[in-house]
Amino acid sequence: MTEKRKPQQWAPGQSGNPAGRPKGAGKIGEWRAALAEHVPDIMKKLVEQAKAGDPVAARLILERALPAVKPVEQPVSLDLPEGSLTDQGRALLTSVASGVLSPGQGAQLMTALGSLSKIAEIDELAARIAALEKHHERTG
Known part of the structure; x- marks a missing residue:
């Protein structure tokens, strides 16, 4: 025999715990807050290491700190023939x-x-x- 499911207690999109844990209140949020004041010094050190030839530091900067460069095609003037x-x-x-x-x-x-x-x-x-x-x- 199969048991019948209870109807949903909340409407779709409505939280069952609206006063629940706020975003960023977990361990990751704590770690980010603890590191936030050190980020400028960390970036400065990474840049120094990259300039000194450290490929790992250069890669971290290029992959994580700077957005990817997207190729852009140059506009071209083109005269299409009249007709079909x-x-x-x-x-x-x-x-x-x-x-x-x-x-x-x-x-x-x-x-x-x-x-x-x-x-x-x-x-x-x-x-x-x-x-x-x-x-x-x-x-x-």
């Missing part, structure tokens, strides 16, 4: 192949071109529906 979206897509591929655009930039622009084609398709469908409705009003 297919022609513009071919021009993008040519730009990637010739090194004018990075593959990442080319992929992003191709995605944007694909989105533009969907928008153009919706516009064309809306115009066709409007024309059909207008024709139906005249004949109906």
Whole structure:
């Protein structure tokens, strides 16, 4: 036999102990508070050791104290041909192949071109529906 579960005593998102232990009140919070006043001296010592050639100190500084450097692509001016979206897509591929655009930039622009084609398709469908409705009003 299986026992029935009791219904929840609290609503979702409501704490069963709202006056419970505050954040940072545990051992880790105590350790952080005890170390907080020493952090500037520790950082100064780490920098001295890194400058003296200590690879572990340098790694700690670079991995923990400084945010990771993210690659940034430089903007590129690109003139796409007038005409169809297919022609513009071919021009993008040519730009990637010739090194004018990075593959990442080319992929992003191709995605944007694909989105533009969907928008153009919706516009064309809306115009066709409007024309059909207008024709139906005249004949109906």
